[in-house]
Amino acid sequence: MLKKRTLESKIAYRISRSKSSIVLRSDFEDMGGYDQIGRALRNLCQKGNIIKIGYGLYAKATLSKISGNKIPIEPLNILAKEALRRLGVEPELTVMEVAYQTGKTTQVPSGRVIAVDSRIVRKIGYKGIYIEYEKNTKQRSF
Numbered sequence: 001m002l003k004k005r006t007l008e009s010k011i012a013y014r015i016s017r018s019k020s021s022i023v024l025r026s027d028f029e030d031m032g033g034y035d036q037i038g039r040a041l042r043n044l045c046q047k048g049n050i051i052k053i054g055y056g057l058y059a060k061a062t063l064s065k066i067s068g069n070k071i072p073i074e075p076l077n078i079l080a081k082e083a084l085r086r087l088g089v090e091p092e093l094t095v096m097e098v099a100y101q102t103g104k105t106t107q108v109p110s111g112r113v114i115a116v117d118s119r120i121v122r123k124i125g126y127k128g129i130y131i132e133y134e135k136n137t138k139q140r141s142f
Contacts, residue, residue, distance in 0.1 A: 006040075007031060007032050007036055007037070007040050008040040008043055008044065010031060011028055011031065011037070011040045011041065011044065012044055012049055014027070014028070014031075015044070015049065015050060015060065018060075020082065020086070021059055021060050021072070021073055021074045021078075021079060021082060022057065022058070022059060022079060022082045022083045022086055023041075023050060023057075023058040023059070023060070024056060024057060024058075024083075024086060024087075025037060025038070025041065025056035025057075025058075026056065028040075028041075041058060044058075045058070048061055048063075048070040049061060051070060051071070051072050051126060053072065053076075053079060053080075053083070053124055053125060053126050054083065054122055054123060054124045054125070055122065055123075057083055057122075057124065059072040059073065059074070059079050059126075060072070060073045061073065072126060075111070076111075076112070076124075076125065076126055076129060076131065077111035077112060077114070077131065079124070080114055080124045080131040081114060083124055084114065084116070084120075084124075087122070089116055089117075089118060089120065090116075090117070091114045091115065091116055092115045092116065092117070092136050093115060094109060094113050094114065094115040094134050095115070095134065096109040096113070097109045097115075112129070112130075112131055112132060113131070113132045113133070113134050114131055114132070114133055114134065115133075115134045115135075115136040116133050116134070116135070116136060117135075117136050120133045
């Protein structure tokens with residue numbers, strides 16, 4: 001007799017097959033109701049398959065070789081840029097990134113600031129470290 005697959009196992013399978021590091025809650029709208037999907041994602045977070053990095057926003061997780069804790073598979077700034085693209089906002093280079101790339105400064109940007117054209121309220125972060133947003137002005141002067 002075949003074992004019935006649960007919604008949680010179906011979601012876990014879809015996450016494992018996805019090439020993206022980011023998982024949105026809306027990726028699973030075709031599989032069940034809002035609350036059902038939320039419970040399944042919460043259970044997957046508790047099991048350590050994914051990590052919640054924002055409202056309806058999750059990242060694939062891996063085991064840290066240093067601490068043994070679950071961490072996202074990509075650095076936070078890369079995850080945040082990918083998440084913003086998936087949400088329809090195109091991230092751009094910050095003032096500090098442009099200055100560093102053009103050789104006007106030797107200060108390496110932290111990567112925790114992302115330049116955007118539109119207003120963003122969404123908090124993206126993990127374990128108390130959050131991405132900040134910089135309003136992109138097309139006129140960059142140094």
